[in-house]
Amino acid sequence: MTTYFVAQWSVPADRLAEHDAALTRLLAHTRGHAAIRSLQALRQRWGPLPRHGYLWVEEYDSLDALDRDSRPPACTCDEQWAPIHALAVEGTFRAGVWTNPLDDEAAIEAARPSG
Amino acid sequence: MVDADLSIGACRLWVLQDGWLTDDGGSVFGRVPKAVWSSLVSSRDNQIELPVLGYLIESGQELILVDSGCGTKEELDPQFKRPDGDLLVSLARAGFDPEQVTIVLNTHLHTDHAGGNTRRHNGSILPTFPQATYVIQEREWASARSPHPLHADLYHAPDFEPLQASGNLRLLNGDSQLTDAVGCRLYPGHTPGHQIVVISSAGQRGAIVGDLATLRWQLADPLWTCPYDLLPAINVDSKRKVLEWLDAGGSPMVAFGHDQPLFWPIATDSGHRT
DSSP states (O other), X not given: OOEEEEEEEEOOGGGHHHHHHHHHHHHHHHTTOTTOOEEEEEEOSSSXXXXXXXXXXXXXXXXXXXXXXXXXXXXXXXXXXHHHHHHSOTTOOEXXXXXXXXXXXXXXXXXXXXX | OTTOEEEXXXXXXXXXXXXXXXXXXXXHHTTSOHHHHTTTSOOBTTEEXXXXXXXXXXXXXXXXXXXXXXXXXXXXXXXXXXXXXXXXXXXXXXXOOGGGOXXXXXXXXOHHHHGGGEEEETTEXXXXXXXXXXEEEHHHHHHHHSOOGGGGGGOOGGXXXXXXXXXXXXEEXXXXXXXXXXXXXXXXXXXXXXXXXXXXXXXXXXXXXXXSSSSHHHHHSTTOOOTTOSSHHHHHHHHHHHHHHHTTSSOOEEEOSSSOXXXXXXXXXXXXXX
């Protein structure tokens, strides 16, 4: 079952440049993870997160693939994520494992224009 | 013994292993003289090897994991080794994915029993079994969050704290029935909120006693306390009550956190209990 690691957080305006530099480094690091099927890093333009809000979505084939991807010592992601955690507004960083409530095929069909 | 598949009535049970723990025999047997314990278990330089075990029970629609091993969040302490893989590998050999587990029951929250409750990903700690309800005694929860100094290094907050935020935590205040066949019973002593699992189905019975007794001989003779028991006198009382249940007949199965499952009563040649 396709599994997603989803994180969201907010960054204070005066730390944005520093944060986005760390985010760029994190993106470069993540390209080395073959298990990640797709990745989206989004900044909220308008919405409920305190400004400036970010959303990070990693897509894996399965929970097992996510687990194998994150075991020490092969993974140094914690170090790459440390600046993000440090720069996030206190109490705003949330992370979880997500799945699609529909099966994968139905989700793809739902995403396609019918006409 | 590893990944053994047993059944108790309509319940199927798998023994899962998360490697081995090496410890000083004196640290396990306490006041029992070495001349006695060394006749029961093999040792090298006073060190004995104990399996780190979890159990999987299929009962009706529920798939219940009893204890989750050390987990993979951190590098293993040198005291532990995993020549055949970790508990999730053992779970896969039994034919199951973490997503299929519906209940995780921790006998107690020491890190060799609860470390696998959570996983680390990108610096975040997440439940390893995302569909599961984690069942823990309220007293154990309180003890783990504010541990006695004797047990402070045996608890590791990332093993259990994130469960509350994720909303899949169920705290119990005493005995409870999880399915028609499977229940948990509060038997304190090893820790203040230690619980065991009892299984009763189609006339057959079994118990998973966690660290109520580290090894079979410590259950056979309740006075053989373990130095890791925080409340040894209370644990003696708890073991006596469990022995009454085991002695009620029918040769029930008894499974431990660090010893092979067996059918009661045990055949001992130590003379301490028959």
